[in-house]
Amino acid sequence: AMPALHLLGTGAAISDAHRTTTMLAVSDDASPSNTLVVDCGGDVLQRLQACGRAIDDVDGLLVTHAHMDHTSGFPLFMEKIWLDGRDRPIPVCGIEPALAQVRRTWDAFAPVHEGWEDIPPINWHKVPHEQGARLWTQAPWTVTVTPVDHGDTANVGLRVEHADADGVLAYSCDTAPTSSVVDLAEGADVLVHEANGVGDGHSTAAGAAEVAAEAGVDRLLLVHLPPGDKSNALREARQVFPHTDLGEELGTYGW
Numbered sequence: 001a002m003p004a005l006h007l008l009g010t011g012a013a014i015s016d017a018h019r020t021t022t023m024l025a026v027s028d029d030a031s032p033s034n035t036l037v038v039d040c041g042g043d044v045l046q047r048l049q050a051c052g053r054a055i056d057d058v059d060g061l062l063v064t065h066a067h068m069d070h071t072s073g074f075p076l077f078m079e080k081i082w083l084d085g086r087d088r089p090i091p092v093c094g095i096e097p098a099l100a101q102v103r104r105t106w107d108a109f110a111p112v113h114e115g116w117e118d119i120p121p122i123n124w125h126k127v128p129h130e131q132g133a134r135l136w137t138q139a140p141w142t143v144t145v146t147p148v149d150h151g152d153t154a155n156v157g158l159r160v161e162h163a164d165a166d167g168v169l170a171y172s173c174d175t176a177p178t179s180s181v182v183d184l185a186e187g188a189d190v191l192v193h194e195a196n197g198v199g200d201g202h203s204t205a206a207g208a209a210e211v212a213a214e215a216g217v218d219r220l221l222l223v224h225l226p227p228g229d230k231s232n233a234l235r236e237a238r239q240v241f242p243h244t245d246l247g248e249e250l251g252t253y254g255w
């Protein structure tokens with residue numbers, strides 16, 4: 001088993017011409033139909049296809065928090081899996097405020113989809129907003145959450161483990177540097193951390209690097225990147241944690 005991380009998007013809500021909003025997937029070549037998608041603040045299934053996976057490979061959708069750049073693509077996600085002929089249910093997993101927002105985006109389109117036949121059932125899976133809550137337990141993945149510091153918005157980071165591989169992937173999601181992400185990412189092979197820049201509930205690249213160093217991870221990938229030149233931010237991060245890279249749009253990484 002070779003788990004892989006796909007960076008479906010690496011931008012902040014507004015970013016560069018080649019970066020869309022931050023969205024992730026994890027997959028396993030040995031069982032492509034167990035692909036998990038994290039967030040849908042854009043056309044997440046097109047991005048998944050661009051990374052070589054099929055729409056029907058999606059086993060579940062994990063949503064982190066209510067912000068538009070993480071949830072607003074949900075109605076399109078549903079339209080696509082319906083047109084693709086999916087009949088099995090789609091699990092949608094997250095903390096209550098994130099699921100409530102996703103549900104509102106879907107309900108907003110009720111006049112459009114109420115006549116559609118055979119829409120895949122949505123299995124809402126709500127998890128407590130607390131450290132260690134299990135967001136996904138179906139093989140080969142175990143995904144646990146931890147609350148992070150995203151200003152006034154309830155949000156979680158994710159820790160992803162694969163049943164047949166030693167590696168651990170951690171994702172900070174949108175947050176200021178915080179000890180909960182240090183705990184979440186302890187010993188991880190890859191930490192995907194936001195580097196939106198200064199601001200309430202966000203991190204600079206150097207702040208992300210401090211979290212990576214404290215957690216003792218092998219590698220740091222920066223996402224949720226703002227527009228413009230990021231060479232200074234990357235240099236500052238590498239001074240703190242040398243094995244840092246900017247997340248590559250549509251990049252695939254083993255872990």
Ligand SMILES: [Zn+2]
Nearest residue numbers: 065067150174
């Ligand atoms: Zn956010």
